[in-house]
Amino acid sequence: MRSFTSGRVLDAGRMRDALQSLLRPGDRVALEGDNQKQADFLAEALADCDPGVLHDLHLLISSISLREHLDVFERGVARRLDFAYAGPQSVRMAQLLADGKVEVGAVHTYVELYARMFVDLTPDVALLCAEQADREGNLYTGPGTEDTPTIAEAAAFRGGVVLVQVNELVERVPRVDIPGDWVDLIVESPRPYVLEPLFTRDPREIGQVSILMAMLALRGVYERHEVTTLNHGIGFDTAAIELILPTYGEELGLRGKICRHWTLNPHPTLIPAIESGWVESVHCFGGEPGTERYVAARPDVFFTGGDGSLRSNRVLCQLAGQYAVDMFIGSSLQIDADANSSTVTEGRLTGFGGAPNMGHDPHGRRHASPAWLSLLTGEAPALRGRKLVVQITQTFRSGGTPVFVESLDAVQVGKDSGMPIPPIMIYGDDVSHVVTEEGVAYLYKAAGLADRREALAAIAGATPVGRRLDERRVEALRRDGLVALPEDLKVDVRRARRSLLAARSVEDLVAWSGGLYDPPAQFRTW
């Protein structure tokens, strides 16, 4: 390698040759593709390698997001793949699989894939990214720390090589996120790494139905179970909840009583609630472009470093989201009659990401809290509480596609991809509540499978799952507390209007932030 380096610093103009010299055919290579940030320069260089020289690599990529991630397989440089998520590349992924160009080890959740890096998938080489490095290799990841320390640790302490593309080589990094000790090689990338604003939702696109569901969730779930610690998934429905805390939530007198401690990325739609004094702490999986200055101004709420910028960490936030918070709430694209859900739709092998880690009841939890105890389960002496795992969704997606279906597309996709079991995102028996515009189903209260199905059907509207149930049965479920309709929760449906949102546009969010939130260009409409 000596011909390509000066100290630890590699020549960016000769990355292809450097990789061909560094890697050996068959190597297990962790290529950083996180939920958000991407070691794109290294991915490109890898895709550019000569398959005559470098072939049969085994890639570990948590999120298949870039064209280059799959080019590497198409060109024959890599053969085997273990991954967690393939959102933007899921169609091509399925195609390469069918063509025998890629051999999938398994589809994981994020933390599962990292866990295996310490067991049977230890990386020979880690190709990572960071904002800055000094010449000793000390890394500054900036707000988007995400998964870099975890992958670096797996490789650095297992005799692996750690190579990092950085946006900038500096004399002194503003803070050390990863010690230079763990880093073998750095290269200054010709351009900053790719980072997607995955957690920004424009309040303009939040409709009345989402607002109604947010009201139902707040009264029927958050208030009823005194949920103080929680995780929100991505989506307009949970964004609506964030945005009615300072209005509807305030009216209900819930400030300080619910939603105090969060594990989630710095969602711009959370800004009004933070500014209204609802939020005591937020620990983040990753960052979010545009929130840097705002987050730095609120070290009382966010985890920030000595330099003032956010410190995120996916593994620790997943740990917190699994063992320390009482509720996960997220949306789904399809839910079957047993409440199994999936975001896999026809022809797409999207993978799992992080939701299954949040969206299950962790049997390893032992501490109690009021919310957890309110879902008491089991027989004495094995009585225990349970995590609230909430699915929130309209009964139909845009275009009139039902969310509640007889059979998940995931079942067929799993078969077509040769997966040993169907790629279910969240299992029905882990779901405690489902919220739709029709009402709330308290699945955790169901005595058996038949009751659970009926409770779900009662709020599934005119979908194939919902049409099954007759009115009198719905009345019985309401009496038994398995289902609550808006009137049962004293939610006035007429109030579900956009005026209830604390911010109705990205511009409003900027105003709430005191001008500190800098929305990415695609969200600027003014």
Added chain:
Amino acid sequence: MRSFTSGRVLDAGRMRDALQSLLRPGDRVALEGDNQKQADFLAEALADCDPGVLHDLHLLISSISLREHLDVFERGVARRLDFAYAGPQSVRMAQLLADGKVEVGAVHTYVELYARMFVDLTPDVALLCAEQADREGNLYTGPGTEDTPTIAEAAAFRGGVVLVQVNELVERVPRVDIPGDWVDLIVESPRPYVLEPLFTRDPREIGQVSILMAMLALRGVYERHEVTTLNHGIGFDTAAIELILPTYGEELGLRGKICRHWTLNPHPTLIPAIESGWVESVHCFGGEPGTERYVAARPDVFFTGGDGSLRSNRVLCQLAGQYAVDMFIGSSLQIDADANSSTVTEGRLTGFGGAPNMGHDPHGRRHASPAWLSLLTGEAPALRGRKLVVQITQTFRSGGTPVFVESLDAVQVGKDSGMPIPPIMIYGDDVSHVVTEEGVAYLYKAAGLADRREALAAIAGATPVGRRLDERRVEALRRDGLVALPEDLKVDVRRARRSLLAARSVEDLVAWSGGLYDPPAQFRTW
């Protein structure tokens, strides 16, 4: 604080005054007491503080191991406590609780407590320990990294103060385990921190019954389910398994087929298996005194740093043990008829430690493996595999105390301590197999609760749980594969002799290690 420091370095002679100046009444203080290593010098200084000046502290201590941990409460310096384990101090702990001297927030598992440090129990001050520091505060933890980086991260990025006692201040640390950036203050302790050899088991104390159970486990569980990735708890029963791999396991032709990747501390009893080529990798929660030179000589197996010494990390190893390994096997002190188990016995509030995190089926796991799929569960489309959670125990403890009991002592201890739910270590519905000297119960195969109880009773011997079952029912359970007796597994009971152990003494382990294992004094009998 300036009067007590020179740069980042505190004067060890004035720790009490420094702490009284640094801490404020009511502060939330994470005091490092891990499973193994203890920030004992800082604990002493804290216990020595004037309760007139410093009072009402809220302590977060994962393992209550030292007298000083409770002195702090007895003297009124601290009032509230969140913890995970209280082994050696469990009797006094219960007494202080009864006297109203300590107010317990909750009893956690280790990772749960760390998880909450990122949510609703963020520390104002962290009092930690490490082997060495340089004057910039860069820390070298040595082999016992354990929990230091996690607690440091929780405090350092939340505006908290990080104070570390080190065994030695040096010019340059051999490797950086925690960057100086995250560390505010260091103090050179007058003596090295306390570290207990918790994972050393003397093969001399392994009796024939343990060896028989090890044989049953190997044939009835490991071989049958092709367990390649696993975690072993502490105990003589699992030590026996480790020690018959190179003998009985070899005979069965199982090398390379089972037990390839491990998550566990560097158990000295694993040395013969490592030296016989059974073990491809071991990731560790912490270190183990005496194994330093041996581990350093096997970087092909252990995770080691550039300096050659072990890098452990409890949180990452727990993650690996939860999501990446197929089996957990551990011992228990009491098991009830429903297979609920506990290590809590009369009058002792021991807490949970790490076993519940390993000893449950993680519903957030999505990747498949042969072992996991061999316990297929659920109804289509929600079919999935399951983790092997194995309990191994003799039916009676020494002194003739039955392990299988009508009611766990934990139930009464929980009541007496005012816990909201009984402190069950591992829930019966999470247990897939139980191994005793009588045979193996395949609980995961049971169709219902009645079957599970019978399968367990069939191997519970002459205990109150075992006496219930009649012989013909046992025959039926064997036919249905819910129970296997030694003859069903083709285990020749007469071969369960100490000659089957690859090492029969600590001296033998030293020999296996090529003289690299340096047993602590209390294990040296020659």
